[in-house]
Amino acid sequence: MSSPLTRAARVAETQFVAPRLIRIALEGPDVMAMRPYIPGQEIAVDVGSDIRRKYSAHTVDFARGRIELLVYLHGSGPGADWASRIRVGDGVRFSDFRGSQIVMTPGVHDAVFFGDETAIAAFAAIHRVSGGRVWIEGEEDIAAMLEAAEVPFTGVRRGSPPPLELARGIHATSRASIYIAGSAALVRDLRDILLNHGVDPARLRSKAFWGKPRREHALVA
Numbered sequence: 001m002s003s004p005l006t007r008a009a010r011v012a013e014t015q016f017v018a019p020r021l022i023r024i025a026l027e028g029p030d031v032m033a034m035r036p037y038i039p040g041q042e043i044a045v046d047v048g049s050d051i052r053r054k055y056s057a058h059t060v061d062f063a064r065g066r067i068e069l070l071v072y073l074h075g076s077g078p079g080a081d082w083a084s085r086i087r088v089g090d091g092v093r094f095s096d097f098r099g100s101q102i103v104m105t106p107g108v109h110d111a112v113f114f115g116d117e118t119a120i121a122a123f124a125a126i127h128r129v130s131g132g133r134v135w136i137e138g139e140e141d142i143a144a145m146l147e148a149a150e151v152p153f154t155g156v157r158r159g160s161p162p163p164l165e166l167a168r169g170i171h172a173t174s175r176a177s178i179y180i181a182g183s184a185a186l187v188r189d190l191r192d193i194l195l196n197h198g199v200d201p202a203r204l205r206s207k208a209f210w211g212k213p214r215r216e217h218a219l220v221a
Contacts, residue, residue: 003044003095005052007034011090012066014083017148019141020073021117022083023058026092031065034096039125040103043067044095047082056122057097058149070121070148074210101207104129105177114190116158116182117145118209123179124151132176137186178203184211 009028017023042056059068071083086092102122105111111132113123123134134153136146142155178199180190187208195201 003098005044005046005093005095007031007043007094007096009065009067009092009094011086011088011092013068014086014088017070018144021120021145021148022071022073023148024069024071024083024086025066026069026094027064027066029065031060031067032062034060035062037062037097038103039129040099040122041097042099042122043097045082046093047078049078051078053079053082054099056099056102056125058121058124060125070124072117072120072145074118101205102126102179102181103205105205108175108177110176111179112176113179114186115180116186117142118183119179119181120145120149120153122181123153124149126179127151130177137182176203177205180204180206181209184208 007030009026009030011024012027013023013025015023037057037060040056042054044052044054047053055069055071057067058070060066071079073080073083102119104126109130111126111130113119113127113132113134114137115123116137120136123136127134128151134151135156136142136153137156137158137160138145139158146153146155178194180187187206191204191206194204
């Protein structure tokens with residue numbers, strides 16, 4: 001069931017922080033009332049013609065009534081068109097926070113992350129609380145995207161095998177939560193690798209943000 005779009009705000013900022021990554025800040029009194037919030041959660045946004053896209057919150061400032069999104073322009077489509085055309089002052093309708101898979105695990109203060117560009121915002125929000133090591137798979141412009149996230153992420157070229165440091169980190173920190181998010185293929189393959197190496201499934205938190213089977217989400221535009 002779709003979440004009702006009961007919230008509204010104005011665009012306070014829109015800026016390309018990398019060639020395919022846009023920071024969009026929404027501000028308004030409705031944001032102040034959107035508690036509770038768990039780092040990593042998302043909002044569903046009306047991007048026009050009753051079409052919705054889900055975006056993870058990069059930062060949330062309840063005192064200012066401000067949510068910042070990092071929207072990755074993943075190909076063309078309604079979400080990419082919306083993110084590219086909106087301007088400061090435009091009104092936006094969206095839902096309350098939702099999502100339970102790629103969110104901060106209560107009581108856990110160590111984590112390992114692996115994903116692609118679509119996971120940057122969610123991973124950054126969780127990492128500010130949990131700490132840990134983060135690897136993001138991407139193309140040539142991945143370094144610029146990670147700089148915009150303002151979190152010490154490590155970029156990995158798409159198609160490369162998972163870095164050895166990832167496996168070593170997972171086994172060295174046996175109680176760390178393991179977050180995997182991004183394309184359906186990446187999530188499936190990495191889950192299989194970790195489970196085949198004896199990683200406890202209870203430590204895994206994973207979600208396919210795009211790809212087949214398609215699940216529209218987060219930074220996917």
